[in-house]
Structure formats: structure tokens, C-alpha cells
Amino acid sequence: MALKALSGKVAVITASTEGIGLATARRLGLDGAKVVVSSRRQENVKKAVSLLESENIEVMGTICHVSKEADRGRLVEETVKCFGGIDIFVSNAAVNPAVGPLLDTSEEVWNRIFETNVKATFLLCKLVVPEIEKRGKGSVIIISSVGAYYPMQMIGAYCVSKTALLGLTKVMASELAEKNIRVNGVAPGIIKTKFSEFLWKDEGPISKAAKDIIPMRRFGETDEIAGAVSFLASDASSYMTGETLLLTGGMPVHL
Numbered sequence: 001m002a003l004k005a006l007s008g009k010v011a012v013i014t015a016s017t018e019g020i021g022l023a024t025a026r027r028l029g030l031d032g033a034k035v036v037v038s039s040r041r042q043e044n045v046k047k048a049v050s051l052l053e054s055e056n057i058e059v060m061g062t063i064c065h066v067s068k069e070a071d072r073g074r075l076v077e078e079t080v081k082c083f084g085g086i087d088i089f090v091s092n093a094a095v096n097p098a099v100g101p102l103l104d105t106s107e108e109v110w111n112r113i114f115e116t117n118v119k120a121t122f123l124l125c126k127l128v129v130p131e132i133e134k135r136g137k138g139s140v141i142i143i144s145s146v147g148a149y150y151p152m153q154m155i156g157a158y159c160v161s162k163t164a165l166l167g168l169t170k171v172m173a174s175e176l177a178e179k180n181i182r183v184n185g186v187a188p189g190i191i192k193t194k195f196s197e198f199l200w201k202d203e204g205p206i207s208k209a210a211k212d213i214i215p216m217r218r219f220g221e222t223d224e225i226a227g228a229v230s231f232l233a234s235d236a237s238s239y240m241t242g243e244t245l246l247l248t249g250g251m252p253v254h255l
Contacts, residue, residue, distance in 0.1 A: 004032030005234040010083040012036045012075065012128065014066055015093035017048040019193035020143065023222035024090055024229045029057030031230050033088065036079045038064035066093040066120035076127045086131040088233045091121040092143045094158075096195070102156030110157055117161035122168060129181060137180035139233045142169050144187040144244055149253035162187075166244055173242030182241040184232045189248030191220040215250035
């Protein structure tokens with residue numbers, strides 16, 4: 001039997017009990033990786049582990065609130081203890097606690113968005129990269145957003161945080177290339193998840209307006225994002241680092 005693309009690899013995915021995170025854990029697992037899922041709530045972790053195990057995926061789950069130092073440390077420690085190391089890290093956790101004009105964003109909300117979306121990603125990479133380095137090579141994938149390229153009014157602070165991740169991706173890629181660690185990103189467009197359901201769930205004017213800016217005239221599926229992550233995690237993208245893949249259905253985006 002031919003080896004799967006990620007056989008023997010260990011993948012850690014944050015915010016991975018639903019949506020893009022869960023779809024990614026499932027895809028990486030089906031491609032042969034041992035996967036580690038996490039969430040802030042134990043019941044969600046348990047449910048995700050059960051689902052993945054039902055598909056014969058080797059999986060471990062743990063609670064992890066990415067903004068908490070102790071949780072970040074435990075995520076890495078338990079992964080290494082259970083599976084012996086880390087080859088792939090997917091930073092997926094993000095929040096957007098407020099909707100409104102950018103300059104109406106309170107300092108408290110701004111700090112919360114950047115604490116989770118940017119700072120936690122950076123701090124997790126500081127913990128994970130040394131473990132990947134021990135394996136000789138590996139891949140870090142940072143989930144950004146089309147909002148990093150396309151200014152979306154009413155979620156401006158979130159968009160700014162996702163633009164920051166583009167810079168984090170490029171700088172880390174440059175610094176880690178000589179260690180054989182690739183760093184890339186994925187910027188999803190409007191994907192059918194709970195996180196963005198206000199844009200797609202109801203076939204009303206908001207949904208229509210959102211769909212009108214997508215040339216493919218449909219919203220994306222979580223499995224489509226997971227496929228891109230699997231590509232970046234595998235040797236199929238072995239000469240690729242510092243890039244962010246846009247999966248937007250053709251939305252006209254640029255920086």
C-alpha cells in the first residue's frame with residue numbers, strides 16, 4: 001500500500017473542533033497525519049475527537065485557550081508526550097468580538113482581537129518551531145483571511161489583525177528557511193462557517209451583496225480550505241515558503 005502524503009507526521013491545529021479547523025484536522029488525518037485538536041471547551045474537544053476517531057484517524061485532543069500562556073504550553077507538551085514531536089502547525093484561532101466602524105473600536109476590543117489573532121499565533125510559533133526543528137524539517141501554516149487584502153467595513157480591526165499575519169508569515173519564512181521549516185498562509189474568502197454565517201446564512205440582501213463580489217457566485221466550503229492546508233503541509237509544496245494562498249472564489253483582491 002502506498003504511503004499517504006502525510007504519513008508519519010504529527011499536526012497540531014488550533015481552534016479545531018468546528019469549521020475550518022475541524023475540516024483541516026480531518027483532511028490532514030485522512031492524508032496520514034496524527035492530529036491534535038483543541039478548543040476552549042472540553043465538550044467540543046471530546047466531540048471532535050470522537051468524530052475523527054470514527055474515521056480511523058489517530059487523534060489526541062486537549063483544551064487550549066490560545067491567549068492563555070499555560071494552555072499554550074500544555075498544548076505543545078501534551079502533543080510531544082503523546083506523539084513524540086511536531087511536524088506541522090496550523091494556527092487557526094481567531095476572534096472578532098465587535099462589528100462597527102474601525103475608529104469606533106474600543107481599546108479593549110482592539111487588544112482582544114490582536115491578543116488572539118496575532119500575539120497568540122506568534123507565541124505559539126515560539127513554542128512549536130523548536131519542536132519542528134528537532135524533526136529536521138516541517139511546515140507552519142497561518143490562517144489569515146481575505147480581509148487582509150479586501151477592506152471589509154464594519155470588521156476593520158479584524159481585517160487589520162489578519163493583515164498583520166501576512167507580515168508574520170513572510171518574516172518567519174525568511175528566518176526559518178535555513179532550518180528547513182517552511183512558513184506559509186491561507187487566506188480564505190467567505191466560507192460557510194459559524195464564524196461568518198451573518199454573511200451567508202440567510203438569502204437576504206447581505207448574502208446577495210456578498211455573493212455579488214465573488215465571480216464564482218458561491219461561498220466556499222471548509223473542505224476547500226482544508227485541501228489547501230494539506231498541500232502546504234506536504235512535500236508537494238516543498239519549494240514554497242513565505243506565501244499566502246488566496247481561496248476567495250475569484251474576489252478582486254490586492255495589497
